[in-house]
Amino acid sequence: xxxxxxDVVSLCCRLGADEDAVERAVDGVLQTARLLISQGDVxxxxxxxxxxxxxxxxxxxxxxxxxxxxxxxxxxxxEARGEKAVAPAREVGGGDHLVDGGVDGHLVRxxxxxxxxxxRPLPRASLPMLADPALRARVGRALERGGRQLLQTExxxxxxxxxxxxxxxxxxxxxxxLGDVDRAVLALVLLHTVALPRAQGRHRHxxxxxxxxxxxxxxxxxxxxxxxxxxxxxxxxxxxxxMVAETTTGRYLPGPALDRLxxxxxxxxxxxxxxxxxxxxxxxxxxxxxxxxxxxxVSPSAAASGGAGKDLV
Numbered sequence: 001x002x003x004x005x006x007d008v009v010s011l012c013c014r015l016g017a018d019e020d021a022v023e024r025a026v027d028g029v030l031q032t033a034r035l036l037i038s039q040g041d042v043x044x045x046x047x048x049x050x051x052x053x054x055x056x057x058x059x060x061x062x063x064x065x066x067x068x069x070x071x072x073x074x075x076x077x078x079e080a081r082g083e084k085a086v087a088p089a090r091e092v093g094g095g096d097h098l099v100d101g102g103v104d105g106h107l108v109r110x111x112x113x114x115x116x117x118x119x120r121p122l123p124r125a126s127l128p129m130l131a132d133p134a135l136r137a138r139v140g141r142a143l144e145r146g147g148r149q150l151l152q153t154e155x156x157x158x159x160x161x162x163x164x165x166x167x168x169x170x171x172x173x174x175x176x177x178l179g180d181v182d183r184a185v186l187a188l189v190l191l192h193t194v195a196l197p198r199a200q201g202r203h204r205h206x207x208x209x210x211x212x213x214x215x216x217x218x219x220x221x222x223x224x225x226x227x228x229x230x231x232x233x234x235x236x237x238x239x240x241x242x243m244v245a246e247t248t249t250g251r252y253l254p255g256p257a258l259d260r261l262x263x264x265x266x267x268x269x270x271x272x273x274x275x276x277x278x279x280x281x282x283x284x285x286x287x288x289x290x291x292x293x294x295x296x297x298v299s300p301s302a303a304a305s306g307g308a309g310k311d312l313v
Contacts, residue, residue, distance in 0.1 A: 005041045051240075057117050111139050112160075115150070119242065120209075120256045121157035130158055153259065154207065161260035178241070181226060185234040186243055187276050188220050193253050195273045208258040208266070214251035 005026060012022040026043070030036040034048040111127060130136045130150075140150045147166035151159050162170070170176055178186070192215035194208060202213065217235070221228040235252060238244035242257030261269065271287045278284055 002039075002042045002044050005038070005043050008043065061113060061117060108135070108139055108142055111135075112142060115158060115160045116148075118159070121153050121155075121159040121259050124156050124158065127158055149262075151260070151262065159259055161262060164262055164264055167262075167265060178237075178243075181230055182234045182237055184226060185220065185231055186238055187272070188223060188231075189215060189238075189244055189252055190254060190269075190273060191277060192219060195277055208254040208261075208269075209245075209256060212253065214247060214253045216251055220252070 008026060009019060009022050013019050026036065027038070031038055031046070034046040037044045037046045107129065111129065114127065115122060124130070130139065136150065143149055143160060144163065147163055148160050149163045151161050153159065190208070193213045194211075197211065197213045198204075202211070217228070217232065220231050220235075223231075226234075235244060235246075239246060239255065242255045244252055245255040246252055258266075258269075274281070275284050275287060
């Protein structure tokens with residue numbers, strides 16, 4: 001969506017900012033950082049905005065309503081100068097057709113925004129309105145239009161994720177997938193923090209993030225097929241994608257993005273660990289036969305990251 005440079009400067013000045021400082025930021029720092037793109041007096045959000053951490057986006061959403069309204073004043077002053085009025089922008093998937101009648105569309109959008117920007121599943125107490133089956137169904141239909149769906153964890157918490165057909169399509173075209181080294185490092189993290197503890201009886205459920213078993217960089221680097229430098233770089237990328245989390249002591253564990261997997265995709269990822277950990281076993285052979293018969297379009301690691309990378313593990 002495009003917006004006028006003058007409107008941004010004017011609004012910031014109304015909030016008490018120095019005009020020169022605002023202009024330097026708009027014309028210099030923000031464009032250099034690719035947070036803004038300028039086309040004359042017209043500005044657009046730059047590609048770096050897509051890389052903002054979820055916690056930053058969530059904070060911006062929470063504070064957006066505190067900004068002073070400028071549409072009415074801007075329209076009046078524009079008409080006074082003889083300028084042509086511009087129709088307000090419409091949200092993608094928003095507006096009066098987002099949900100069926102009888103339900104507050106703003107509430108539905110607020111629920112979806114909270115779920116989509118939350119880093120982890122939201123407790124039921126945070127979204128009590130989803131206890132209403134009618135509202136829950138309408139949230140589900142609104143999400144489905146964007147290829148998403150409403151998911152509930154074993155504890156009853158709420159989260160959103162891609163629908164399986166959409167996941168298949170994204171994997172097939174390589175959109176949003178991880179590279180071979182990243183997938184291999186993710187597999188190593190899951191092997192050390194989930195698969196091995198589960199085999200030892202210390203991981204007692206099917207969730208990826210339900211326990212606090214961790215692994216260090218030194219242990220991951222004991223895999224000599226990948227250098228320590230490459231593993232460190234992959235961990236940074238995986239952390240940015242939410243696939244891996246890091247404790248304050250420099251230990252790694254599965255990240256919150258894995259909570260957005262559907263049950264089917266989570267099962268596929270469990271099978272991947274079997275194929276990686278014991279590829280010559282009877283269970284691995286049975287998994288490969290079943291997948292060949294089913295002609296599954298999703299490769300082992302595609303459930304979480306879109307592809308394979310087992311040869312590096």
